[in-house]
Amino acid sequence: MVQQLLSPRILLVRTAAAAAVLVVVMLLCALAGSESISLKTALTGAHEGGTTNSDYEILVHIRVPRVILAAIVGAALAAAGVALQALLRNPLADPYILGISSGAGLGATLAIIGGFSWTLWGRSPIAIFAFVGAVGTVWLVWGIGRITGRFHVTGLLLAGVAVNAFFSAIIMFLISVAKGQQLHATMFWLMGNMAEEEFFVLWIGAGCVTAGVVSLYFLAPQLNAISFNPEDARSMGIHVERVQLLAFTISAFVTAVAVSLSGLIGFVGLVVPHAVRLVLGPDHRQLLPIAGICGAMFLVIADTVARVIVAPAQLPVGVVTAMVGGPFFLILLIRYNRKVSWLR
Amino acid sequence: MTASVHVQNVSFAYHRAQPVLKDISITVAAGRFLAILGPNGAGKSTLINLIAGSLTPRSGTISIDGINIRFCRPRELARKIAIVRQGSVPVFGFSVAETVLMARTAHYGPLGFESEIDRQCVAEALEMTATTEFASRPLASLSGGERQRVFIARALAQDTPILLMDEPTTFLDLKHQVGIYDLLKTIQVNRSRTIIAITQDVNLAAQYCDDAILLRPLSRPPGSTKGSDADLCRCQCRIGPASDVLTAGHIEEVFGVSGFSGRIGKENFFVPLGRMAKDAIRDADP
Numbered sequence: 001m002v003q004q005l006l007s008p009r010i011l012l013v014r015t016a017a018a019a020a021v022l023v024v025v026m027l028l029c030a031l032a033g034s035e036s037i038s039l040k041t042a043l044t045g046a047h048e049g050g051t052t053n054s055d056y057e058i059l060v061h062i063r064v065p066r067v068i069l070a071a072i073v074g075a076a077l078a079a080a081g082v083a084l085q086a087l088l089r090n091p092l093a094d095p096y097i098l099g100i101s102s103g104a105g106l107g108a109t110l111a112i113i114g115g116f117s118w119t120l121w122g123r124s125p126i127a128i129f130a131f132v133g134a135v136g137t138v139w140l141v142w143g144i145g146r147i148t149g150r151f152h153v154t155g156l157l158l159a160g161v162a163v164n165a166f167f168s169a170i171i172m173f174l175i176s177v178a179k180g181q182q183l184h185a186t187m188f189w190l191m192g193n194m195a196e197e198e199f200f201v202l203w204i205g206a207g208c209v210t211a212g213v214v215s216l217y218f219l220a221p222q223l224n225a226i227s228f229n230p231e232d233a234r235s236m237g238i239h240v241e242r243v244q245l246l247a248f249t250i251s252a253f254v255t256a257v258a259v260s261l262s263g264l265i266g267f268v269g270l271v272v273p274h275a276v277r278l279v280l281g282p283d284h285r286q287l288l289p290i291a292g293i294c295g296a297m298f299l300v301i302a303d304t305v306a307r308v309i310v311a312p313a314q315l316p317v318g319v320v321t322a323m324v325g326g327p328f329f330l331i332l333l334i335r336y337n338r339k340v341s342w343l344r
Numbered sequence: 345m346t347a348s349v350h351v352q353n354v355s356f357a358y359h360r361a362q363p364v365l366k367d368i369s370i371t372v373a374a375g376r377f378l379a380i381l382g383p384n385g386a387g388k389s390t391l392i393n394l395i396a397g398s399l400t401p402r403s404g405t406i407s408i409d410g411i412n413i414r415f416c417r418p419r420e421l422a423r424k425i426a427i428v429r430q431g432s433v434p435v436f437g438f439s440v441a442e443t444v445l446m447a448r449t450a451h452y453g454p455l456g457f458e459s460e461i462d463r464q465c466v467a468e469a470l471e472m473t474a475t476t477e478f479a480s481r482p483l484a485s486l487s488g489g490e491r492q493r494v495f496i497a498r499a500l501a502q503d504t505p506i507l508l509m510d511e512p513t514t515f516l517d518l519k520h521q522v523g524i525y526d527l528l529k530t531i532q533v534n535r536s537r538t539i540i541a542i543t544q545d546v547n548l549a550a551q552y553c554d555d556a557i558l559l560r561p562l563s564r565p566p567g568s569t570k571g572s573d574a575d576l577c578r579c580q581c582r583i584g585p586a587s588d589v590l591t592a593g594h595i596e597e598v599f600g601v602s603g604f605s606g607r608i609g610k611e612n613f614f615v616p617l618g619r620m621a622k623d624a625i626r627d628a629d630p
Contacts (some may be wrong), residue, residue, distance in 0.1 A: 005441055005442070005445065005458075005463075007457070008455060008457050085436075086436075089435045090435065091435060091436075217456070218456060220456055221449045221452050221456045222449060224438070224442070224446055224449070225446045225449050227434065227435065227436055228432075228434045228436075228438060228443070228446060229429075229432050229434070231398060231429065232427070232429060232432075232446075233446075233449075234398060234418060235396055235397075235398065235421075235422060235425070235426065235427045236422050236426075236446065236447055236449055236450055236502060237418045237419040237420075237421065237422025237423070237449070237450030238418065238422075238449055238450060239418055277436065277437075281437070281438075281439070281442075282434075282436035282437055282438050282442075283438075283442060285456050285457075
């Protein structure tokens with residue numbers, strides 16, 4: 001019996017393998033696009049005999065930032081999805097379930113429609129508004145949820161649903177009174193927008209998300225017990241409230257970072273955790289890192305498809321995540337359904 | 345490894361106006377097997393959750409080996425008491441081994457992995473409860489009796505001197521009921537654990553338990569007028585050796601059910617009788 005439990009070595013090997021695959025996928029996806037480029041030419045450097053090397057320009061200033069951004073956002077959403085499904089003990093939970101999406105959406109819509117012209121560190125205020133909106137909404141939902149009990153799952157979920165509906169209504173109101181140009185920008189943001197190109201911002205985002213996923217990993221054994229039954233977890237000597245608050249805060253934070261970088265991309269945070277859980281089992285020590293990496297991989301591929309399939313035009317990446325991810329997930333579900341206890 | 349439990353003048357209420365337990369005092373000596381019986385709503389689960397530290401008494405103290413559990417950190421308490429609640433199936437498909445291993449979470453190393461000692465505890469607990477053969481199966485694929493054994497294994501893996509059980513045999517067939525009690529008795533005797541179990545089965549309690557508590561609800565059902573609240577409070581619980589507490593008279597008084605009682609060897613037994621059965625007996629034996 002001891003053999004089939006997760007060991008640190010198995011975990012390390014699997015994580016390293018997944019990370020290696022991710023790097024390869026990112027590289028391949030960076031080379032794909034409407035403009036075909038050759039890695040060999042690009043690697044010769046920025047200037048090739050006095051003329052600008054366009055392959056290098058495209059690769060380094062357009063493709064690579066975009067691939068990195070997709071990886072950051074995918075990892076953040078998948079890891080936060082794993083944590084929230086465990087905390088809420090609900091397979092339908094995703095990173096947006098407690099109102100983060102509508103909060104961020106409201107922030108972004110206000111920024112776009114308000115037409116703010118000021119910049120912070122040379123950046124448009126949309127991301128900042130989205131971040132503030134996301135964090136503020138989570139804080140609000142958490143506060144309302146607390147009124148119903150220490151960590152009352154139903155109370156939290158209902159508060160999330162109510163706040164989500166309310167803010168979505170405000171967004172729809174704002175959209176209905178918006179002018180053409182603003183309308184387009186808002187819709188584009190709400191459907192997921194992968195336009196960030198500033199390496200400085202990307203590194204900050206990558207740092208925040210990596211730190212978040214790593215800290216969630218250290219809560220993974222406790223999340224196992226809490227996802228099983230919080231009352232029992234407490235009797236096993238786990239500080240349930242502390243773990244819940246920490247995991248919740250971290251997931252909300254990485255989700256807010258992801259959302260403010262990329263807009264609203266659905267499906268990743270719901271389906272990637274389930275797909276990984278179906279294949280590898282529900283142990284969060286393995287689920288968190290692997291789902292993070294798979295989420296990154298999934299979104300990188302989805303975004304590449306979105307760029308390539310109707311080139312030179314682009315699809316919103318959210319369209320692809322659901323169109324490709326949905327059938328893929330259903331295949332997994334049918335194949336592995338004997339292992340899924342929540343379907344019984 | 346044994347420990348005694350002292351419940352001293354404990355009162356508890358979920359809402360101020362509706363006390364559930366009033367001035368309860370119980371002493372469980374180390375290595376004893378205590379059964380808690382009583383009608384629904386009498387506060388049995390509340391009492392066991394108070395002892396487990398999941399609830400805090402409004403007044404009174406609960407101590408283990410003389411140490412008030414109120415001043416224990418969760419981790420310390422988890423080394424003294426393990427509890428098996430009424431079976432819950434997890435949302436996610438953990439395997440039996442993973443489930444049992446959870447009991448050791450508080451002992452994990454800094455990287456979140458179990459030590460060799462933790463694995464030994466798990467292996468031993470699986471062995472004792474005869475669940476080793478299911479170790480790699482998902483919990484949800486087991487039958488009720490098997491699952492209950494896994495939950496007992498998890499409590500054993502926590503390696504505590506005291507085990508609390510909330511109705512360990514509900515929904516189990518006769519064979520598994522007896523099997524669970526045989527297992528608990530073995531644990532009590534061979535591992536010298538103190539066991540406190542809530543049960544609805546008067547006869548199994550009489551057979552297996554050293555001591556018994558009969559608990560009655562504080563608030564009487566509407567319509568009943570006999571006695572004042574003060575009377576009820578004075579004797580909300582009756583405690584003593586199982587053979588003294590679980591007599592037909594006491595059971596009839598607390599549950600309001602009459603029945604057929606007798607003795608097999610040293611053990612009392614009690615068969616509750618419904619109206620038809622009573623009529624039949626009266627007709628046959630005027």
